[in-house]
Amino acid sequence: MSFLNLVKTTADFELRHGVSVRRIAVSGVLTLFPPSMLFLILVNGGPIALDINLVICVFVFLVGLLALLLWATPNVYSELESRGWIFVSSRSGGRISVLFGKYIAAIVNAWLICLFSVTLCLLIGDSIGSFQQPIARLWFGYLGLITLAVLAYGSIFSFIGVMFQKRAMVIAAVYAMGSDLFLANVPALISKFTVRYYLHGLGLKWLDIRFGRTRRGDIPEVFSFPAEFPQILSILVLIGFTIAMLAAAAYVIRYREYVTNDEA
Amino acid sequence: MIEFKNVTKLYKSVIGVNDISLNLEPGAYGLLGPNGSGKTTFINLITGQLKPTIGEVSVFGVTPTQDDSILRKIGLCPALEPFYHRLTGFQWVVYLTRLHGINAAEAKELAEQALENVGMSENMNRPISSYSLGMRQRCKLAQAMAHNPELLILDEPFNGLDPVGRIEMTDYLRGWIDNGRSLILASHVLHEVEAVHPRFLLISGGRLLASGSPTEVRELMTDCPHVFKIKSDDCQKLSGLLLQAINIDKIELDPKQQTVEIATREATLLYGVINDIVNDQHVKIFQISSSEDSLQELFTNLLKIHRGEL
Numbered sequence: 001m002s003f004l005n006l007v008k009t010t011a012d013f014e015l016r017h018g019v020s021v022r023r024i025a026v027s028g029v030l031t032l033f034p035p036s037m038l039f040l041i042l043v044n045g046g047p048i049a050l051d052i053n054l055v056i057c058v059f060v061f062l063v064g065l066l067a068l069l070l071w072a073t074p075n076v077y078s079e080l081e082s083r084g085w086i087f088v089s090s091r092s093g094g095r096i097s098v099l100f101g102k103y104i105a106a107i108v109n110a111w112l113i114c115l116f117s118v119t120l121c122l123l124i125g126d127s128i129g130s131f132q133q134p135i136a137r138l139w140f141g142y143l144g145l146i147t148l149a150v151l152a153y154g155s156i157f158s159f160i161g162v163m164f165q166k167r168a169m170v171i172a173a174v175y176a177m178g179s180d181l182f183l184a185n186v187p188a189l190i191s192k193f194t195v196r197y198y199l200h201g202l203g204l205k206w207l208d209i210r211f212g213r214t215r216r217g218d219i220p221e222v223f224s225f226p227a228e229f230p231q232i233l234s235i236l237v238l239i240g241f242t243i244a245m246l247a248a249a250a251y252v253i254r255y256r257e258y259v260t261n262d263e264a
Numbered sequence: 265m266i267e268f269k270n271v272t273k274l275y276k277s278v279i280g281v282n283d284i285s286l287n288l289e290p291g292a293y294g295l296l297g298p299n300g301s302g303k304t305t306f307i308n309l310i311t312g313q314l315k316p317t318i319g320e321v322s323v324f325g326v327t328p329t330q331d332d333s334i335l336r337k338i339g340l341c342p343a344l345e346p347f348y349h350r351l352t353g354f355q356w357v358v359y360l361t362r363l364h365g366i367n368a369a370e371a372k373e374l375a376e377q378a379l380e381n382v383g384m385s386e387n388m389n390r391p392i393s394s395y396s397l398g399m400r401q402r403c404k405l406a407q408a409m410a411h412n413p414e415l416l417i418l419d420e421p422f423n424g425l426d427p428v429g430r431i432e433m434t435d436y437l438r439g440w441i442d443n444g445r446s447l448i449l450a451s452h453v454l455h456e457v458e459a460v461h462p463r464f465l466l467i468s469g470g471r472l473l474a475s476g477s478p479t480e481v482r483e484l485m486t487d488c489p490h491v492f493k494i495k496s497d498d499c500q501k502l503s504g505l506l507l508q509a510i511n512i513d514k515i516e517l518d519p520k521q522q523t524v525e526i527a528t529r530e531a532t533l534l535y536g537v538i539n540d541i542v543n544d545q546h547v548k549i550f551q552i553s554s555s556e557d558s559l560q561e562l563f564t565n566l567l568k569i570h571r572g573e574l
Contacts, residue, residue, distance in 0.1 A: 005367070006363070009362045009363060013359050017350065017351055017355070020350070082346060082348065083344045083345060083346045083347060084346045084347070084348060086340070086342045087340075087346055088360070089313060090311050090313070090338070090340040091335060091360060091363035092332050092333050092334075092336045092363075092364050093332075093363050093365050094363045095332070097363055254332075257313065257314050258313075259314075
């Protein structure tokens with residue numbers, strides 16, 4: 001059986017049997033959070049100093065990161081906790097199947113949450129005429145950004161999951177805050193080492209976001225420096241980054257010893 | 265089939281296995297040792313879950329940590345109990361079988377057959393959460409056997425099985441061996457292992473104390489005292505007479521039970537001496553029991569040798 005079928009085995013298993021009331025509830029809350037926040041903001045007079053697309057981006061970005069933190073990061077840890085690791089890792093394709101299968105399941109979940117969320121946000125925003133661009137164009141812009149984002153962040157969190165047997169989610173959260181909320185905003189070379197730099201640049205072009213643009217138009221534009229980076233290169237960097245992270249994670253999970261608390 | 269060359273496994277400063285060298289040909293082996301003796305570490309080294317800190321492990325001619333394709337030839341039933349309780353037994357076994365690279369249709373057939381072999385046909389479509397401990401144990405055995413491995417490794421497989429289940433499992437494992445397939449059966453309960461009739465590996469403190477059939481191991485320890493329990497109407501007199509007649513390492517009297525327990529390296533002389541005592545001294549002997557054929561005695565004595573007590 002091919003590598004793809006092995007991956008499909010665990011992905012199918014996770015998507016079918018990983019569904020629980022708790023997971024559905026969490027997914028529902030995450031999906032509804034951005035449109036709810038947007039609705040409240042618009043009802044109260046709209047964003048004072050920010051483009052409405054930027055508001056959507058920030059909330060969906062946070063929700064997507066949280067979904068991936070919850071489901072991509074504990075790839076090995078969840079198996080160790082459920083004592084399933086010894087069973088899957090004693091299979092000839094078990095380790096790789098778990099890594100990629102859980103990665104696929106996590107990014108599918110996160111992708112669906114983000115996409116539904118964005119769709120609701122766009123419908124809410126459009127109903128009160130908040131957008132200057134056609135929402136179909138915006139939706140496709142978001143679709144591209146969400147797809148690239150969940151692929152890249154999912155791979156990073158999967159890598160962190162296989163690297164750190166304990167506290168992987170804490171480490172992933174610290175990484176997300178440190179790298180993508182802090183470093184990505186630094187107008188220097190170091191920002192190019194973050195995923196958000198490239199997403200940011202693509203977002204500026206695909207969604208026509210202007211950080212400083214407001215309804216009043218009196219705040220100067222800031223943080224628009226990633227827009228200078230070529231689009232195609234941004235996409236290639238993100239895909240390359242995803243592949244590199246997954247390859248590194250595959251190497252680590254294949255050769256690393258994981259010992260459950262019971263065995264230790 | 266399995267070769268260990270000076271294998272030591274350390275968990276930081278704790279020794280899991282200590283300088284084990286062995287070469288196991290295909291066959292059935294009972295891995296005996298008390299809890300914490302290194303049995304699970306030994307198994308995890310075979311299956312490539314752990315890398316040796318020192319030394320080399322080779323299974324079916326390859327290093328298991330380098331080439332996981334050999335796992336297709338191994339069926340592992342760990343002692344750990346997983347928490348896949350929302351699944352049915354059948355779904356769980358099918359999933360794990362598919363992880364060996366077996367397609368869905370074949371995996372379903374193999375899982376069904378394996379569950380039937382362990383007597384779980386009727387209950388395989390119920391959620392694992394509704395299973396008794398014994399049924400979960402059977403499910404674990406089924407997932408180990410489903411892909412028809414050449415080597416079956418069972419870590420404490422009798423845990424949770426009722427007496428009927430134990431007999432059935434013993435029969436099944438004997439059948440497995442009779443079909444020419446290999447087995448490693450780890451347990452800390454000797455009679456479970458004895459019932460399957462394997463050669464055995466005795467491990468304690470991470471060290472391999474002995475290996476081979478019970479007879480072969482006994483040859484290694486001819487100087488070890490054998491223990492006899494003798495029930496008599498006059499224990500004190502019997503004790504005195506035995507002490508005069510043969511060399512005795514240890515003697516214990518239990519007047520309430522009217523028994524004398526002795527440990528002697530002159531077991532062959534003992535029966536003649538007792539015959540003389542009965543005929544000449546008119547001491548009545550009601551019962552003589554010896555555990556010399558039991559693995560328990562070998563196990564106890566080898567541990568004593570290892571600790572320097574013998």
